[in-house]
Amino acid sequence: MKTKVERIQKDIEALAQFNATPGAGLTRMSFTPEHRGAQEYLIQAMEAAGLQVRIDAAGTIVGRLEGQDPSLPPVVAGSHYDSVPNGGNFDGPAGVVMGLETARVFQDLGIKPHRSVEFVALIEEEGARFGGGLFGSRAMAGKLTQQELQTFRDKDGISSGEAMAAFGLDPEKIGDAVRPKGSIHAFLELHIEQGKVLESGGQDVGVVRTIVGIKELRITVRGRADHAGATPMNMRADAYLAACKVALAANRAAIAAGNGTVATVGKVDVLPGGFNIVPGQVIFCVDIRSPKSHCLDEVLAAVDQAAKEACAAEEGLSYEIEQLMDVVPVDLSEHMCELLGKHAQALGMKYRDMVSGAGHDTQIMAEIGPSALVFVPCRDGRSHCPEEWTDYDQLQKGIEVCCATIMELAEE
Numbered sequence: 001m002k003t004k005v006e007r008i009q010k011d012i013e014a015l016a017q018f019n020a021t022p023g024a025g026l027t028r029m030s031f032t033p034e035h036r037g038a039q040e041y042l043i044q045a046m047e048a049a050g051l052q053v054r055i056d057a058a059g060t061i062v063g064r065l066e067g068q069d070p071s072l073p074p075v076v077a078g079s080h081y082d083s084v085p086n087g088g089n090f091d092g093p094a095g096v097v098m099g100l101e102t103a104r105v106f107q108d109l110g111i112k113p114h115r116s117v118e119f120v121a122l123i124e125e126e127g128a129r130f131g132g133g134l135f136g137s138r139a140m141a142g143k144l145t146q147q148e149l150q151t152f153r154d155k156d157g158i159s160s161g162e163a164m165a166a167f168g169l170d171p172e173k174i175g176d177a178v179r180p181k182g183s184i185h186a187f188l189e190l191h192i193e194q195g196k197v198l199e200s201g202g203q204d205v206g207v208v209r210t211i212v213g214i215k216e217l218r219i220t221v222r223g224r225a226d227h228a229g230a231t232p233m234n235m236r237a238d239a240y241l242a243a244c245k246v247a248l249a250a251n252r253a254a255i256a257a258g259n260g261t262v263a264t265v266g267k268v269d270v271l272p273g274g275f276n277i278v279p280g281q282v283i284f285c286v287d288i289r290s291p292k293s294h295c296l297d298e299v300l301a302a303v304d305q306a307a308k309e310a311c312a313a314e315e316g317l318s319y320e321i322e323q324l325m326d327v328v329p330v331d332l333s334e335h336m337c338e339l340l341g342k343h344a345q346a347l348g349m350k351y352r353d354m355v356s357g358a359g360h361d362t363q364i365m366a367e368i369g370p371s372a373l374v375f376v377p378c379r380d381g382r383s384h385c386p387e388e389w390t391d392y393d394q395l396q397k398g399i400e401v402c403c404a405t406i407m408e409l410a411e412e
Contacts (some may be wrong), residue, residue: 029082050106080361207375208353241310
């Protein structure tokens, strides 16, 4: 193999040190000291690999290997390096390290490609700090608005724009990150599967053909906070009971929609939050995913109808639905998928075509140019938890396939 597993392991373990929760999984939120430490490590590593490094207006690190014809649209490769709270070391960084290691292979072999290659480390893909997610790629696609930078806030009330400014970026210049449609020749991302399909099937690599669409909703139900003992059941405006009806409706609607559609309520804030207080307000998120756009729309309509009916059933209840994310399902580049399969086969690796049930920066980058996504197995399908793990030799196999594909794309 052209790649070196020792370098891959060193990068993954080094990035894992920039962590707000040592011993309790990886927590690296965007625009934090942990983000800064990882950013500095990656800049130094990219420069050592012979890349010209810059930070774009959204905070994405871009390491460029200049090609023989710099005027051609570049091949772009990488992933994100933020995390969920108490997550694992591989979700995102595996793809960033793919880019780093591929750059080192170009350097080792002394190859100057026909077209330039850019290796990227994107931020706030998870949306764990501000909501929304896919921040770096949406900035490139022109989908990050000034309104979002002002209104999307973390648990401490800090907006994403304020956090950017404190980090040394200028939110007013977010438009400078935009890459016009057709300005990249190809985008390739590697990611851990976050499921059990590859591991259970004994495959080394998954070539993703389709990525599901996502609608992420933040719903606020307002009622009236009252004394739990002194307020009769028929005189309550219980925001939590209404919210529960909406959550159940989302579950039923996803099942009815079929086609692999799923709906999840994974975050609920009940206010004021006392055991002896009737809930006066509930803020919760509904995550809807499907490979079919009409299924996403059906679940959204069912959620809205359920909220309307739940609030109409009791006097004093009202609701508001904010759409934090609206990403359509994406079919990835046929040409790139064929190249990935060809190189996997040539390297003697077992591979299969797949659909991704998780959202990825790839689906946003596909709006700018042809894009593809490679999966590698993860143990027991675990992800977004401290137990997340991919064997380094298994990660190397995926990186080797990506490296060979990038080298071919760069000569087109």
